[in-house]
Amino acid sequence: MPQLPAPDYPAEVRARLEADAREVIARYPDSRSALLPLLHLVQSEEGHVTRTGVRFCAEMLGLTTAEVTAVATFYTMYRRGPSGDYQVGVCTNTLCAVMGGDAIFEALQRHLGVGNGETTEDGKVTLEHIECNAACDYAPVVMVNWEFFDNQTVESATRMVDDLRAGRTVEPTRGAPLCTFKETARILAGFPDPRPGAVEAGGSAGPASLVGLRLAKGEAAPGRVVSPRSADYPSDEEAPAHPSSHDAPQRTSASDPHHPSGPVAEEGE
Numbered sequence: 001m002p003q004l005p006a007p008d009y010p011a012e013v014r015a016r017l018e019a020d021a022r023e024v025i026a027r028y029p030d031s032r033s034a035l036l037p038l039l040h041l042v043q044s045e046e047g048h049v050t051r052t053g054v055r056f057c058a059e060m061l062g063l064t065t066a067e068v069t070a071v072a073t074f075y076t077m078y079r080r081g082p083s084g085d086y087q088v089g090v091c092t093n094t095l096c097a098v099m100g101g102d103a104i105f106e107a108l109q110r111h112l113g114v115g116n117g118e119t120t121e122d123g124k125v126t127l128e129h130i131e132c133n134a135a136c137d138y139a140p141v142v143m144v145n146w147e148f149f150d151n152q153t154v155e156s157a158t159r160m161v162d163d164l165r166a167g168r169t170v171e172p173t174r175g176a177p178l179c180t181f182k183e184t185a186r187i188l189a190g191f192p193d194p195r196p197g198a199v200e201a202g203g204s205a206g207p208a209s210l211v212g213l214r215l216a217k218g219e220a221a222p223g224r225v226v227s228p229r230s231a232d233y234p235s236d237e238e239a240p241a242h243p244s245s246h247d248a249p250q251r252t253s254a255s256d257p258h259h260p261s262g263p264v265a266e267e268g269e
Contacts (some may be wrong), residue, residue, distance in 0.1 A: 006051035006065075014056075017045065021060045024190055031061050035071055037189045039078050044185035048079035077188075084119045084126035086164045089143045091156070092129040100153060101140040105129050107154040108161060114157045124183075137208035138173070145184045147172035147194045150206075178203050 006103060008014060020041055025034045042053030046156040049072045051065075058065045072078045091097075091106040108127055112120050119126040135141045137152035142157050149160060163170050170178055176198045179187075187193050214220075 002158060006055040009045075009052060013045065017041065018060070019189070020189075021056075025060065027190070030095045032063060033065070035061060035068065038077075039068075039072055039075075040185045043078060043090065044182045044189060047083055047185075048083055050091055054151035082119065082123075083181065085122050085182075086124060086144050086178070087126050087128065087146075087181050088161060088164075089128050089130040089133070091135075091139070091143075091197040092142045093132040095136045096133070096140040099139040104154055106141055106143065108157060110156050112161060112230055120165065122165060122166065125161055127161075135209075138206070144170070144178060145181050147175045147178055148172055174206065220251075 008220060011101065021038055022036050024208065025031050028034045038057045039049055039058060042056055045050050054065050054068045054072060058070045058094060058200050090101055092101045092105055092107065108165065112125060112127055114120055132253050133141045133143050135148055140152050142149040142152045160170055172178060193199055
């Protein structure tokens with residue numbers, strides 16, 4: 001059966017969102033180009049893109065709800081159902097997987113009692129597997145609301161989600177301090193992060209990410225790249241100001257400790 005038209009936001013919410021939406025739309029010469037940030041805006045209101053949010057975007061941009069829905073369902077960053085305060089994404093693409101991502105994802109599913117894309121009963125954590133977090137040199141990587149947690153293990157990732165659910169402070173390896181998913185969505189809509197020091201804490205690429213760039217520029221590469229938690233961190237590199245409060249105690253985690261990676265026989269055998 002066809003669905004009834006989506007209800008509108010309450011008057012005070014509608015007025016506030018309209019003011020924000022006009023500010024976003026004014027940044028673009030073609031109003032429909034503002035659809036992506038407007039979807040983040042309505043997601044920041046309810047934690048996911050609701051039918052009401054789709055209707056709002058369509059009305060503000062002169063689009064049909066079908067056009068808005070087509071975009072909202074194409075991009076995975078837009079949630080179509082209620083989700084947690086913290087989106088915990090475990091990379092299970094090739095490198096992270098073989099370095100321990102698969103083991104981390106399976107362990108977190110058991111520990112939290114949820115499947116892929118599901119949310120814990122307390123509404124704190126939504127767990128999902130990510131195809132790539134674009135941080136292969138720090139594999140395995142977990143992201144929380146799009147902030148990096150590098151070099152994870154089953155133990156460190158489990159401790160991290162427990163701290164999130166308990167309301168304890170959790171610091172990412174790089175980037176700004178964590179905020180809730182709704183707050184993250186508003187930032188992605190193009191509004192400034194009002195938290196003191198959050199912008200300055202944005203972080204940057206680590207030494208492992210910059211080796212290729214330095215070689216391309218003709219600069220001498222360091223003898224080796226080590227974890228910023230290591231005591232023998234290269235002397236010419238400045239260690240990150242705040243390593244993650246949930247960095248793994250070792251650089252990587254083996255997917256299967258009983259079958260370590262690496263050659264087990266001479267070539268041709």
